[in-house]
Amino acid sequence: MAKCHRNDIGPIAIDRPSTTSTTGNNFRLWTAFSGAAFRRKIFDAVSCGASSRHRHELMQEILSDTVSQQPSLPASTMKSALKEFNEPRNPDKAVKKPVSNDRSEKLADLLNLVETETDAGTKRKVEALEELKRVVKELQGEDKESKRKAASRVRSHTKEDPEARVTLAMLGTIPPLVAMLDFQDSDSQITALYALLNLGIGNDVNKAVIVKAGAVHKMLKLIESPSEGISDAVVANFLGLSALDSNKPIIGSSGAIPFLVKSLKLLDTKRRSQARHDALRALYNLSISPSNISFVVEADLIPFLLNALGDMEVSERILSILSNIVSTPEGRKGISIAPEAFPILVDVLNWTDSPSCQEKTSYILMVMAHKAYGDRQAMIEAGIVSSLLELTLLGSTLAQKRASRILEVLRVDKGKRVLENFGGNMNAAVSAPICSSSSSSTNPNRKECMVEEEGMMSEEKKAVKQLVQQSLQNNMRRIVNRANLPQAFVPSEHLKSLTASSTSKSLPF
Numbered sequence: 189m190a191k192c193h194r195n196d197i198g199p200i201a202i203d204r205p206s207t208t209s210t211t212g213n214n215f216r217l218w219t220a221f222s223g224a225a226f227r228r229k230i231f232d233a234v235s236c237g238a239s240s241r242h243r244h245e246l247m248q249e250i251l252s253d254t255v256s257q258q259p260s261l262p263a264s265t266m267k268s269a270l271k272e273f274n275e276p277r278n279p280d281k282a283v284k285k286p287v288s289n290d291r292s293e294k295l296a297d298l299l300n301l302v303e304t305e306t307d308a309g310t311k312r313k314v315e316a317l318e319e320l321k322r323v324v325k326e327l328q329g330e331d332k333e334s335k336r337k338a339a340s341r342v343r344s345h346t347k348e349d350p351e352a353r354v355t356l357a358m359l360g361t362i363p364p365l366v367a368m369l370d371f372q373d374s375d376s377q378i379t380a381l382y383a384l385l386n387l388g389i390g391n392d393v394n395k396a397v398i399v400k401a402g403a404v405h406k407m408l409k410l411i412e413s414p415s416e417g418i419s420d421a422v423v424a425n426f427l428g429l430s431a432l433d434s435n436k437p438i439i440g441s442s443g444a445i446p447f448l449v450k451s452l453k454l455l456d457t458k459r460r461s462q463a464r465h466d467a468l469r470a471l472y473n474l475s476i477s478p479s480n481i482s483f484v485v486e487a488d489l490i491p492f493l494l495n496a497l498g499d500m501e502v503s504e505r506i507l508s509i510l511s512n513i514v515s516t517p518e519g520r521k522g523i524s525i526a527p528e529a530f531p532i533l534v535d536v537l538n539w540t541d542s543p544s545c546q547e548k549t550s551y552i553l554m555v556m557a558h559k560a561y562g563d564r565q566a567m568i569e570a571g572i573v574s575s576l577l578e579l580t581l582l583g584s585t586l587a588q589k590r591a592s593r594i595l596e597v598l599r600v601d602k603g604k605r606v607l608e609n610f611g612g613n614m615n616a617a618v619s620a621p622i623c624s625s626s627s628s629s630t631n632p633n634r635k636e637c638m639v640e641e642e643g644m645m646s647e648e649k650k651a652v653k654q655l656v657q658q659s660l661q662n663n664m665r666r667i668v669n670r671a672n673l674p675q676a677f678v679p680s681e682h683l684k685s686l687t688a689s690s691t692s693k694s695l696p697f
Contacts, residue, residue: 288410289685324359346386381421430473440480449487485522505550530570537575543584550590
């Protein structure tokens, strides 16, 4: 910024001859010295931050020079200049000062409020921590009634608070809760079981600690003569603990699978929906580990699951378990030897409209057909071909792909059987047909040959022929219904006449 000096101010009056006066010695102010211009000159002269006394002396000199050179300067202009000089330079800031104070006060109030809320939140956290410490202290005491009440408070605190689960586990809550499972009081056992259940919700570390503390074996002791409440609580705990992959082999080898299977069969008769679903989901979690499949097969779970497939409430979960079972040789063998396994699975393809069920069922059948020749034969005998053809038309994309894979396996298998049947006699002479293939008009013996052929047909072949016709008609009706086609498209008598000349050999497989 350029420095301002008192001597830099030049004369305000300018020596210029007047164009209106007759005398040559008269002077006047420059025309630009209007009221506003004059005031600007004064403000520029005093804007360098000098002291009030210095500014006053400077203004007196300017005014005296101006008045002496031009006495005719209007008095109003001078008064206006003096008034503005004596008043504050920036009146706007003086007006806005109270507003600035109000903003400062509001900001201070906001900061005080935040600080108060922070202090209150910190105080609540400290109080909650002290409460959890008291709970753990009571839980680690000797009085059984106090321990039961403390376990109930643990259950309450951990029901919907993930932080409380972490804090209580770090404070050492799990070992005394596991020890409470040895109590003879069923109320204390159930309370401890649900407290452990809540501690493990969404916390894999707690799940692992609970299993390492020996909870699984203590739970299995409880179910030797369980009450209904204890059994449901143990099933729920096995469901939660089996969600962790590292726990699956431990729980599976402990003997929990037979208990879950037994509970599932019992719950199937009593229809306790929640406990039933918990048992199925726990078995699904355990079946994910291949090491547990042998225990599942030994527990005789597969026949029960196959027979329960008609229940739509649990069918999808059952098919998920079977999809895990079929992944191991032991599981495939268990399904293969189960009574009516393939007719039941093929029937699922016929009645279910759920894409998920179709996909899971087709996956099970695809794996079984790929691995064993005997299973492919059993599938064909169960009528899988027509069901697969329908699935390729009306199923989901994944179900269609899997159905096509199964059909391809069956087609290749049929080709191999044909080669095996004729492989030893490929060079043998082929005898001429007994009856000519020409029309009956040119071959009068044609009708006699047909009658003879029908007479030679065994009753068994006639029955197979009739079943094939009925199957084709039923499948056509089912396809029409699912595709919402007009009823006029339902097989007519003409179609029946066409299928009357068909045999099992005319089927694709």
